[in-house]
Amino acid sequence: MRRLIATAVATLLLVGGAVVGSAPATAAPAADVVTTVAAPAPQKVNVPLLKKRVAALAASAEKVPVYTKVERQQVRALVSKARAAIRAKQHSKAERIVTKARAIEKDRRATEKALAAKTRKAKSYDRHMIPLKYLTKVQPASVNAKHRTKITVCKAVYLRPDAAAAYQAMDRQFFEATGRHLRLDCGFRNVAQQRYLAVHHIGYAYWPWTDKKHYGSEHGLGTAMDVKGAASASSVQYRWLKKNAKRFGFVQTLTYENWHWVFKGTR
Numbered sequence: 455m456r457r458l459i460a461t462a463v464a465t466l467l468l469v470g471g472a473v474v475g476s477a478p479a480t481a482a483p484a485a486d487v488v489t490t491v492a493a494p495a496p497q498k499v500n501v502p503l504l505k506k507r508v509a510a511l512a513a514s515a516e517k518v519p520v521y522t523k524v525e526r527q528q529v530r531a532l533v534s535k536a537r538a539a540i541r542a543k544q545h546s547k548a549e550r551i552v553t554k555a556r557a558i559e560k561d562r563r564a565t566e567k568a569l570a571a572k573t574r575k576a577k578s579y580d581r582h583m584i585p586l587k588y589l590t591k592v593q594p595a596s597v598n599a600k601h602r603t604k605i606t607v608c609k610a611v612y613l614r615p616d617a618a619a620a621y622q623a624m625d626r627q628f629f630e631a632t633g634r635h636l637r638l639d640c641g642f643r644n645v646a647q648q649r650y651l652a653v654h655h656i657g658y659a660y661w662p663w664t665d666k667k668h669y670g671s672e673h674g675l676g677t678a679m680d681v682k683g684a685a686s687a688s689s690v691q692y693r694w695l696k697k698n699a700k701r702f703g704f705v706q707t708l709t710y711e712n713w714h715w716v717f718k719g720t721r
């Protein structure tokens with residue numbers, strides 16, 4: 455008899471680590487122990503929390519800056535899918551969709567945060583003095599035929615990170631509308647580049663003032679860009695920009711320069 459009890463206790467000990475402490479003392483039948491260990495309670499979907507998350511996603515998708523439009527469209531689509539699943543009482547499906555949308559939203563927020571940090575850094579420098587590492591290269595080296603001399607002005611086009619992101623979003627839209635890209639002649643200019651233009655292109659470029667006392671070029675801030683082919687008011691580029699640039703935060707600040715567009719922000 456003693457041996458039999460000992461065997462039963464040993465069996466209980468083998469069944470699962472979690473019940474080792476309590477099972478031998480109460481000497482519960484082995485079958486009960488097995489049931490407790492093998493069948494954990496099924497995970498219930500927290501429907502009120504799910505609905506709250508869908509509402510939060512829908513709200514944040516409306517607040518994002520225009521340059522994260524792709525992510526906004528993805529989140530919007532997932533929100534309507536999640537809502538449909540909730541209406542159909544398919545809560546587990548809705549939960550999977552919400553998890554996916556939240557991951558996209560998390561990535562987008564991280565990208566936006568990094569972009570804002572880099573932009574703040576660029577803004578902390580004087581005009582024409584921003585190191586290239588705090589700017590974003592939006593176009594590889596291209597030489598403007600007009601300025602093709604010993605010094606290459608605007609070899610590659612750099613913009614302040616927020617302006618660059620807005621430009622890229624705008625260029626995507628322009629490409630969808632026209633099948634062409636918005637090519638740029640110039641973005642940020644350092645002191646040497648600005649001085650060269652001020653000397654060789656009198657009337658079109660400010661002296662490279664770096665102090666706040668003088669009004670200087672917006673190219674020194676990395677917010678201005680010169681759009682290729684936009685000089686004529688009847689050009690495809692100019693007409694499109696006139697109609698759409700504002701949505702992306704770009705405005706024409708010099709009425710006599712149709713190619714010069716400056717990023718002023720989207721919020």
Ligand SMILES: [Zn+2]
Nearest residue numbers: 678679680714
């Ligand atoms: Zn310009």
